[in-house]
Amino acid sequence: MGKNAIGLGVVGLGRAFTLMLPTFTQDERIRLVAGTDPRESARLMFSKDFNANAYSTIDELCADPAVEVVYIASPHQFHAAHVRIAAAAGKHILVEKPLAIDIEDCTAIVNAIDASSVGLIVGHSHSFNGPVLHARRLLQSGEFGAVHMLNSLNYTDFLYRPRRPEELDTRLGGGVVFSQAAHQIDIIRLLGGGLVQSVRACTGQWDPGRPTESAYSALLTFDNGAFASVTYSGYGHYDSDELLGNIGEMGIEKNAAGYGAARKKLAQISSPAAEATLKAAGNYGGANYQFKPANPARFHQHFGHLVVSASNADLRLTPEGVVIYSDEKRYLLPTPKSRVPRAEVIDEVWNVVRDNAAPTHGAAWARATTEVCLAILKSAETGTDIKMQFQVRPS
Numbered sequence: 001m002g003k004n005a006i007g008l009g010v011v012g013l014g015r016a017f018t019l020m021l022p023t024f025t026q027d028e029r030i031r032l033v034a035g036t037d038p039r040e041s042a043r044l045m046f047s048k049d050f051n052a053n054a055y056s057t058i059d060e061l062c063a064d065p066a067v068e069v070v071y072i073a074s075p076h077q078f079h080a081a082h083v084r085i086a087a088a089a090g091k092h093i094l095v096e097k098p099l100a101i102d103i104e105d106c107t108a109i110v111n112a113i114d115a116s117s118v119g120l121i122v123g124h125s126h127s128f129n130g131p132v133l134h135a136r137r138l139l140q141s142g143e144f145g146a147v148h149m150l151n152s153l154n155y156t157d158f159l160y161r162p163r164r165p166e167e168l169d170t171r172l173g174g175g176v177v178f179s180q181a182a183h184q185i186d187i188i189r190l191l192g193g194g195l196v197q198s199v200r201a202c203t204g205q206w207d208p209g210r211p212t213e214s215a216y217s218a219l220l221t222f223d224n225g226a227f228a229s230v231t232y233s234g235y236g237h238y239d240s241d242e243l244l245g246n247i248g249e250m251g252i253e254k255n256a257a258g259y260g261a262a263r264k265k266l267a268q269i270s271s272p273a274a275e276a277t278l279k280a281a282g283n284y285g286g287a288n289y290q291f292k293p294a295n296p297a298r299f300h301q302h303f304g305h306l307v308v309s310a311s312n313a314d315l316r317l318t319p320e321g322v323v324i325y326s327d328e329k330r331y332l333l334p335t336p337k338s339r340v341p342r343a344e345v346i347d348e349v350w351n352v353v354r355d356n357a358a359p360t361h362g363a364a365w366a367r368a369t370t371e372v373c374l375a376i377l378k379s380a381e382t383g384t385d386i387k388m389q390f391q392v393r394p395s
């Protein structure tokens with residue numbers, strides 16, 4: 001780790017932390033100095049693995065002078081309270097998506113950060129993926145002209161991965177709109193200019209045993225005249241990774257024999273409590289947990305099929321880069337890979353903490369993404385167009 005590495009304190013040592021761990025351990029700009037989680041097994045493992053402090057509460061973690069940035073990876077419903085505690089303690093914040101699950105909490109966070117001297121970044125989200133940032137730079141260059149239309153679709157087995165009970169209850173932040181549209185809408189807003197004007201959507205709840213939104217289709221209009229069609233299904237049937245060379249979301253090739261594996265595994269589970277235990281068992285500190293070092297992936301992480309239509313070309317994002325379909329020819333612009341997956345998140349944290357830069361994925365930005373997610377739910381419920389109020393451009 002580098003001399004000037006940022007001291008990171010982690011709140012919630014579950015799945016999100018497990019996915020970010022290869023980034024934190026292999027990016028020299030980060031030093032894991034403290035962690036907190038109600039699970040004692042995770043605290044014990046953390047203090048042993050990193051020779052770091054493991055606390056029972058976030059308050060104790062935030063009082064630790066070695067902690068410069070607090071990574072909040074607790075369940076959605078705790079984000080707002082945890083952000084307030086960290087900001088009051090003068091710590092910079094990296095908080096998992098979604099920022100919060102209602103606009104009032106998002107606004108309270110925006111105001112708390114504005115009134116403080118700390119920076120806040122919302123991530124990881126797949127809008128940090130290399131090809132997304134690459135496509136953004138290409139579009140900003142003006143070479144391809146204005147963006148007119150975006151088309152995004154992602155079909156996964158999200159609903160059948162083991163879940164905590166609240167992840168299957170929309171009122172508590174469950175379902176794909178809070179967990180997955182938070183990625184998809186962030187990407188679409190970043191490439192579409194940020195300022196969504198209206199949202200018309202339908203959602204699907206088709207499995208009575210898992211009664212939360214698990215599919216949606218939304219039509220978004222932007223203030224600049226662009227529009228986007230955004231579709232997601234987490235029902236574990238068709239897998240849109242087939243359109244991406246069978247490369248999975250994490251940039252790793254998929255085993256075709258794995259078809260239906262999530263449903264099969266879940267069929268052996270007898271109760272919601274047993275399902276939550278199964279989820280925790282696979283995470284850091286759990287009985288089935290195994291550290292997976294950073295995959296020297298040949299591919300970037302992705303979030304499904306995405307085509308951006310601009311005046312002079314279509315741009316298609318792939319796990320290798322951005323394919324350009326211009327008037328004359330089709331060609332791939334490979335996106336350079338960093339040694340560490342999700343290093344783009346640390347780039348932004350570093351810029352904010354060490355260079356005092358404004359974040360791209362700041363609180364007001366993430367409130368605007370959450371506003372669109374909430375509008376997907378509202379439009380589906382009311383059958384109407386929902387107008388946006390809190391949109392901002394990406395900085």
Ligand SMILES: NC(=O)c1ccc[n+]([C@@H]2O[C@H](COP(=O)([O-])OP(=O)(O)OC[C@H]3O[C@@H](n4cnc5c(N)ncnc54)[C@H](O)[C@@H]3O)[C@@H](O)[C@H]2O)c1
Pocket residue numbers: 011012013014015016017019036037038039042058073074075076078096097098123124125164179279280283
């Ligand atoms: N960006 C990504 O790729 C990604 C992936 C998964 C989850 N997430 C996000 O991370 C967050 C957590 O989801 P998850 O799937 O990791 O859940 P999880 O259940 O796997 O992990 C949550 C962890 O937080 C702990 N926890 C619960 N209450 C706490 C508290 N009050 N203080 C501290 N820790 C507490 C739990 O014991 C658990 O270890 C969600 O907001 C989710 O959207 C992001």
